[in-house]
Amino acid sequence: MRAAPRILLLFGTRPEAIKMAPVIAALRRRARLTVRLAVTGQHRALLDQALAALELVPDVDLDLMRAGQPHRALLGALIDSVAALLEAERPARLVVQGDTSTAWAGAMAANLCGVPVAHVEAGLRSGDLAAPRPEEGWRRAITAVADCHFAPTATAAAALAAENVPLGAIHVTGNTGIDSLLAMAARVAASPSLGASVTPFAAAARTRRIVTVTVHRREKDLAAMARVARAVATLAVRDDVAVALLAHPAPQARALAGLLAREPRVMLLPPLDYPSMVRLLGISHLLLTDSGGLQEEAPALDLPVLVLRDTTERPEGIASGCACLVGTDAARIVAAATRLLDDHAAHAAMARARNPYGDGRAGARVAAILARLHADHADD
Numbered sequence: 577m578r579a580a581p582r583i584l585l586l587f588g589t590r591p592e593a594i595k596m597a598p599v600i601a602a603l604r605r606r607a608r609l610t611v612r613l614a615v616t617g618q619h620r621a622l623l624d625q626a627l628a629a630l631e632l633v634p635d636v637d638l639d640l641m642r643a644g645q646p647h648r649a650l651l652g653a654l655i656d657s658v659a660a661l662l663e664a665e666r667p668a669r670l671v672v673q674g675d676t677s678t679a680w681a682g683a684m685a686a687n688l689c690g691v692p693v694a695h696v697e698a699g700l701r702s703g704d705l706a707a708p709r710p711e712e713g714w715r716r717a718i719t720a721v722a723d724c725h726f727a728p729t730a731t732a733a734a735a736l737a738a739e740n741v742p743l744g745a746i747h748v749t750g751n752t753g754i755d756s757l758l759a760m761a762a763r764v765a766a767s768p769s770l771g772a773s774v775t776p777f778a779a780a781a782r783t784r785r786i787v788t789v790t791v792h793r794r795e796k797d798l799a800a801m802a803r804v805a806r807a808v809a810t811l812a813v814r815d816d817v818a819v820a821l822l823a824h825p826a827p828q829a830r831a832l833a834g835l836l837a838r839e840p841r842v843m844l845l846p847p848l849d850y851p852s853m854v855r856l857l858g859i860s861h862l863l864l865t866d867s868g869g870l871q872e873e874a875p876a877l878d879l880p881v882l883v884l885r886d887t888t889e890r891p892e893g894i895a896s897g898c899a900c901l902v903g904t905d906a907a908r909i910v911a912a913a914t915r916l917l918d919d920h921a922a923h924a925a926m927a928r929a930r931n932p933y934g935d936g937r938a939g940a941r942v943a944a945i946l947a948r949l950h951a952d953h954a955d956d
Contacts, residue, residue, distance in 0.1 A: 581950040582610040584667035586658065588618030588640075588678030591753070591869045593626040594850060595673050598755035598939025599696060600632065606947050614661055616654060616678045617641045619825065622847055629850040630756070636661060647677070654681030655688075662689040668950055672718065673697055673752075675711035675868075680718060687721040696752060696942060698725035699732030700868075700889040707887050708868070709795045715889075724949065726942050728752075728872075729892050729932060749941040754934030757873050760854045771855025777843055778859060781818035785861035785917065787811055789819060791884055792826035793866040800904040801828060804884060805835035807909035808864070812841035817917065820856065823847050861923075862916055864909065871899055872933040880926035882912050892932035897925065 583603060587596050593615075603611045614636040617623060627634070638661065640653045658681055662670065670686040672679040673696040686693045695718050705712050716739075719725065725741060727733035728751035736746050764770050778786075789808055791801070812819040819842045823833060836842045848856065854877075857863070863874045866884040874881045875898035883894075886903045893899035902912045916923045 580608050580610045581668035582612060582665065583669050583671060583946060583950070584612045584614060584662070584665055585671045586614045586616070586678060586682040587673055587676075588616035588623060589676050590619055590622040590626040590850070592673045592676060592678065593623060593630060593632065594756045595697060595751070595753040595869075596671075597630045597632060598752045598759075599671065599942045600939075602939045602943030603946065606943060609947060609950065612636070612665060612667065614638065614658075614665075616657070616681075618650070618654075618676060618678045622825070625847070625849040629760070636665075651677055651681055654678060655685050658682050658685035659689055662686060662691050667691060669694055669724075669946070671696060671946070675700070675708075675715045675718075677710075677714070680714035683718040683721050692724070693718070693722040694724035694726065694946060695719065695722040696726045697728055697732075698722065699727040699729075699734075699736040699746070701732075701735045702887045702889040704887055707795050707885065708793050708889070711868075712889065724945070726938075726945070728934065728938070731892055747941070747945050749945075750934030750936075750938035751872050752934070752938040752942065753869055753872055754876050754931075755936050755939045756850075757854065757876050758936045760851060761858060761877065764851050764855050764858070768855070770851035771853075773846070773848060773852040774856045774859075777818075777820055777845060777856075780843070784816055784818040786856075786859055787817055787819050787862045787864065787913065787917075788822065788856060788860045789864045790822040790824065790829070790870065791832050791864075791866050792824040792829040793885065794826065794828065796828045796866070796904070798831060801831045802835060803904045803906045804864075804909065805832055806906040807913070808832075808836060808842060809839050810906070810910050811913055811917075812839055814917070819843065820845050820860075862913060864913065875899065875929065875931040875933065878927040880916055880923060882909065882916075884909065890933075896932045897929035898927075898931060900926070 613634045615634045617639045638657045669692045671694045672682045683693045726749045863881045871890045881899040882902045
C-alpha cells in the first residue's frame with residue numbers, strides 16, 4: 577500500500593495565509609492526501625496575526641526575515657532554505673500562492689528540485705513589469721515553471737492561454753481570498769469583539785462616513801506619495817468624513833503616514849489583524865488603495881474601491897464597475913471620491929456591481945483538482 581501523496585503548501589505573508597486557508601481546509605478533508613504547511617516569515621508580524629486568526633499551525637517555520645535584510649539577501653535565503661526543505665520533505669507537489677517573493681522563490685526552488693508546482697491565483701497580468709514591481713515579474717516566472725494553474729477568473733485564464741500554457745493545465749476556480757473573507761465576515765458579524773481593535777476608531781467616527789486608505793506598493797516614489805497625501809488631506813477636511821489610514825511595514829506606507837502625521841483628521845491605525853480588517857472594510861463607505869487583494873475583497877462587501885494605480889492586474893473589478901482606476905493625481909482622486917461621497921446613486925451603483933472574483937467555493941475546487949491529479953499515487 578502506497579503512502580498518501582504529500583502536498584506541501586508554502587507561504588510567508590498575511591495575504592498568502594488568508595488565500596491559502598480555504599485550500600488547506602479543503603485538502604485536509606481528503607484523507608488520501610497528506611497536507612503539510614511551511615511558512616517563511618516573510619512578513620513576520622502580519623503573518624503571525626493571520627495564522628492566529630485563521631487557526632493555522634505551520635508544520636515548518638523557516639523564519640527567514642531579518643531586520644534590515646536587503647531584499648536580495650532574503651531571496652537567496654528563500655531559495656536555499658526552501659530547496660533544503662523540499663529535499664527533506666520530498667512532497668509530491670508544492671503549492672504556492674500569488675506573487676510574493678516567497679511564492680517566486682518557492683517555485684524556483686521546486687523547479688531546481690524537480691518538484692511539480694501548483695500556482696493558486698495564477699494568470700494575473702498588468703502587462704507592465706514596472707507596475708507592480710517585482711510582483712508582475714514574479715507571476716510570469718512562476719507560470720513558466722508551474723504545471724498546474726488555478727486562475728481566479730476567466731480573464732486570468734485567458735492571459736495564461738495567450739502565453740501558451742496548455743489549456744488542460746488551466747483551471748478557473750474563483751479567488752480563494754473570497755472564501756476566507758466571507759467566512760470571517762460571518763464570524764465577525766456573530767462576534768463583533770473579534771474586530772475589537774477597530775472599536776476606538778469606529779466610536780470616534782460616530783456618524784461620519786469612513787474612508788479607509790492603504791498604500792504600500794513598492795513602485796510608488798515620494799512624489800506619488802505626496803500627491804496621494806494631498807488628496808487624503810483634502811478629503812479629511814470634510815465634516816462628514818472620518819479617514820482611517822492603515823499602517824503597513826512597507827517603506828511607502830511609512831512615507832505616507834509621515835506626510836499625513838500632522839493632519840489631525842487622519843487617524844493612523846496600527847497593522848490590523850484579519851478580523852479587525854474585515855470589520856473595518858464592513859463599516860467603511862469608500863476604500864482608497866493600491867492593494868491587489870483589497871481590490872478583490874472590497875466588492876464582496878459592497879464597498880466601492882478607488883484604485884490608486886495607473887494599471888491593475890485585476891481588470892475584472894474595473895470592467896464590472898465595482899472599482900475605478902484613479903492613479904495618484906490628487907485632483908483626480910479627490911474628484912472621484914467626492915462624487916462617491918456626494919452622489920448616492922453613483923455610490924450605490926458601484927456598491928451593487930457584480931463581484932467578479934468568487935463565490936466562496938474556490939478552495940474546494942482547488943483541492944478537488946489537486947486530489948484528482950494525485951489520485952493515481954494515493955492509497956487504494
